[in-house]
Amino acid sequence: MAYSEKVMDHFANPRNVGEIENADGIGEVGNSKCGDIMKMYIKVEDDVITDVKFKTFGCGAAIATSSMATEMIKGKSIGDALKLTNKAVMEALDGLPPVKVHCSVLAEQAIKAAISDYYTKKGIDPEPFVGKVPECDECGCH
Numbered sequence: 001m002a003y004s005e006k007v008m009d010h011f012a013n014p015r016n017v018g019e020i021e022n023a024d025g026i027g028e029v030g031n032s033k034c035g036d037i038m039k040m041y042i043k044v045e046d047d048v049i050t051d052v053k054f055k056t057f058g059c060g061a062a063i064a065t066s067s068m069a070t071e072m073i074k075g076k077s078i079g080d081a082l083k084l085t086n087k088a089v090m091e092a093l094d095g096l097p098p099v100k101v102h103c104s105v106l107a108e109q110a111i112k113a114a115i116s117d118y119y120t121k122k123g124i125d126p127e128p129f130v131g132k133v134p135e136c137d138e139c140g141c142h
Helices: 005-012 060-073 078-082 086-092 098-121
Strands: 025-031 036-045 048-057
Touching: 005 060, 025 098, 036 060, 036 098, 048 060, 048 078, 060 086, 060 098, 078 098, 086 098
Parallel strands: none
Antiparallel strands: 025 036, 036 048
């Protein structure tokens, strides 16, 4: 299985690893079939994601997609972050092998789960903004 240089770089040197104390939103998603678990933390000020960190337990592609996804939403509005798709993450990494596409789906869902948590903490129903965040086992990525 061949990975792009960008995937290898984000795996070997992941960006934004860790936790944010008192995060405004925390999203955790996982896939029991492959064992990957992603946890995303976001800090939000004036509707902008000012900081984002992740902790991922999984394969190299799962770590790389987490890293790239955090880079792509940092400094963006919540609305823009919600538009991030797994396809955009894969394109930014110059592609993933077909058996690893589910990793990019997890990254997209982890972001949505963190934003959903952010809205819930503010007393706002997240579903009109985020939609239903499926568990990855239901997402049809396998």
